[in-house]
Amino acid sequence: METILAKALGQEVGQMATTEKQLLLSRLLARLAHEIRNPLSSLDIHVQLLEEDLAQIPASEREKLTDRLSIIHGELHRLENIVKQFLRLAGPSALDLEPVDIAKTVEHVCELLRPEAAARQIEIAVRMTGGLPKIRADSVQLTQALLNILINALQAVERQGRVTVQVDRSEAERVLAIQVTDTGPGVPSERLTTIFEPYFTTKSDGSGLGLWIAQQIAAAHGGEIQAGNAPGGGAVFRLRLPFRESESSRG
Ligand SMILES: Nc1ncnc2c1ncn2[C@@H]1O[C@H](COP(=O)(O)OP(=O)(O)O)[C@@H](O)[C@H]1O
Ligand SMILES: [Mg+2]
Structure with missing residues (x-):
């Protein structure tokens, strides 16, 4: 399965695993940066409070402590800047946004998988209406998310x-929904959340x-994946x- 898919994508199996690993690593690092940022800003506030406390102390005793505190303050700022730069690199801006024709993306993913599906007598059916809006998205990552689900x-x-892929637009909610239904055994209801861990x-x-990974990609696009x-x-x-409104022009 993996081999056929990798061939279809024109990649070596090893390379494909690397892409997944890289994606995973960058997401883990982004999360790490986020986790570090909160305690850092709390440290920063406490250092500022200490500086205010110091102002109450007699000047002779103050000097040495003030020097040390300003070093701590400086180092904290350095760390904050590192984290900020890091988040800029690994964060949502890592998405390569462009207008994406979802109909084409869905068809592309299905075409990649049809040979493998046919070999197992599985039909991949696509149901969508015309005039779907283009959305600003990262097509490589969206393809990856859909592939993982399919x-x-x-x-x-x-x-x-049968695996059925249905695409609907909800004008009221301004949401595009891509629903993948299969004729497999389903997911036990107590595992509907766990499977995303x-x-x-x-x-x-x-x-x-x-x-x-698919859920991370959906979230980076402001979306989500629900299982049922x-x-x-x-x-x-x-x-x-x-x-968005501006994206809803058809064609
Ligand atoms: N279409 C599906 N039908 C039933 N179970 C599913 C389906 N998709 C995912 N799962 C369950 O979710 C788990 C996690 O899926 P995933 O994160 O893709 O990891 P993996 O495919 O490597 O197990 C699967 O092992 C399986 O138990
Ligand atoms: Mg999987």
């Missing part, structure tokens, strides 16, 4: 079945990172992406 669907169906997998050779089950069994994954 590969899971094919793996869940195993053989003989990094490294959670029920597969012997799974990484447990696919849905987590279809009334007749089978899992439903719904990727919701917001679009």
Whole structure:
């Protein structure tokens, strides 16, 4: 499966794993930077409070302490700047935004997977209406998110079945919804949240990172992924992406 997919993408399997790893690493580092920023700003406030306290002390005793505090203050600022630069590099700005035709992206992902699906007698059906808005998005990352969801669907169906991809626009909410339904066993309801956690997998050779990465990508676009089950069994994954008024011009 991975091999066929990698071939379809024109990449070596090893390289593909590297891309996933890099994406994971940059997201983990962005998270780390975020986590460090809060205690840093709290330290900064406390140093400022200490400086105010120092002003009450007799000048003779104050001098040495003031020097030390200003060193701490300076170093704190240096750390804050490092974190800021880092967030700029690894944060949401890492998205390469351009107008993306979602219909084309969905078709592209389905075409990549159809040979593998056909070999297992799985039909990939696409349902969408015309006139979908272009959205400002990172097409490479969106492709990755959709691939992760669709590969899971094919793996869940195993053989003989159907994966349906439906794209809808909700004018009221200004959201594009891409819904992937499969005829596999579905997700036990108590696991509907857990499956998005990094490294959670029920597969012997799974990484447990696919849905987590897809969710991170959705979130970076201001969207989200919801998991559920279809009334007749089978899992439903719904990727919701917001679009702005200016993006809703058709074509
Ligand atoms: N379409 C699906 N049907 C049933 N279970 C699913 C589906 N997609 C994902 N899952 C569950 O979510 C888990 C995590 O998925 P993922 O993060 O892609 O990692 P991996 O595919 O490596 O296990 C899977 O191991 C599986 O248990
Ligand atoms: Mg997966």
